[in-house]
Amino acid sequence: MTDQVVAEAESLGKVYGQGGNTVVALDGVSARFRRGEFTAVMGPSGSGKSTFTHCLAGLDTPSSGRARIGGIDLGSLSERELTRLRRERVGFVFQSFNLLPTLTAWENVVLPLSMSGREPDAAWAERIVGAMGLADRLDHRPAQLSGGQQQRVACARALITRPELVVADEPTGNLDSRSGARLLDLLRLCAHEWDQTVLMVTHDPVAAGYADRVLFLADGRLVDSMDQPTADRVLDRMRRFDAGQEVR
Numbered sequence: 001m002t003d004q005v006v007a008e009a010e011s012l013g014k015v016y017g018q019g020g021n022t023v024v025a026l027d028g029v030s031a032r033f034r035r036g037e038f039t040a041v042m043g044p045s046g047s048g049k050s051t052f053t054h055c056l057a058g059l060d061t062p063s064s065g066r067a068r069i070g071g072i073d074l075g076s077l078s079e080r081e082l083t084r085l086r087r088e089r090v091g092f093v094f095q096s097f098n099l100l101p102t103l104t105a106w107e108n109v110v111l112p113l114s115m116s117g118r119e120p121d122a123a124w125a126e127r128i129v130g131a132m133g134l135a136d137r138l139d140h141r142p143a144q145l146s147g148g149q150q151q152r153v154a155c156a157r158a159l160i161t162r163p164e165l166v167v168a169d170e171p172t173g174n175l176d177s178r179s180g181a182r183l184l185d186l187l188r189l190c191a192h193e194w195d196q197t198v199l200m201v202t203h204d205p206v207a208a209g210y211a212d213r214v215l216f217l218a219d220g221r222l223v224d225s226m227d228q229p230t231a232d233r234v235l236d237r238m239r240r241f242d243a244g245q246e247v248r
């Protein structure tokens, strides 16, 4: 991990709705994400985890505060510039794998490049496909793959452009524990071997235990963080949330 800050949230706020029907989803969250760092975001349901991650990665627009990627203030970009930045600098992995059913695994992996008429870097593509254990599955269509294999295709697709920031929202939510463990090992590899910045939303203390750091959100606020987490320590902290106790 280096000290270089790849993504930064500065007092991010998000209010949904208007008039008397507003929901404060984020209430002034600040955090920095360094190159090669794997961070998990946890918190009770509705605490703002997805909203935070989406605002930081330029999928959603904050109502206040700033999100920066590579020092660029996302709020200063036009819609077109933002789309381009997301495509080039951010890789997304979601709970539902979002693969195109008519394309083969390989076509799905290289889709972010083929959409903009680019060719994959052969050495990089081989490295990711190998690391994801997909080399002998590239001609298969999603329906011919297991859930774990499909999620690894989705992960390879997120990495094919060599994004600085990899954002994973509940990536193991639809996987059995063994496939989940394999995917988490790969996310850790992205951070520690390939120097990517990984941000993962999860409900699972075991998954959070793979990260270098856990940020805890509650009611749209950042209420705590934990370095070098273990599943047991994370579980203990989450139990205190459930019991409604203050965490500080």
Ligand SMILES: Nc1ncnc2c1ncn2[C@@H]1O[C@H](COP(=O)(O)OP(=O)(O)OP(=O)(O)O)[C@@H](O)[C@H]1O
Pocket: 016, 017, 023, 024, 025, 043, 044, 045, 046, 047, 048, 049, 050, 051, 052
């Ligand atoms: N598009 C929207 N319109 C209105 N309210 C929204 C919208 N998206 C999220 N919210 C509200 O904002 C709050 C935070 O939601 P968010 O999805 O970020 O929480 P979360 O911690 O990711 O939840 P979960 O763990 O259940 O996925 C919730 O109260 C939610 O109902």
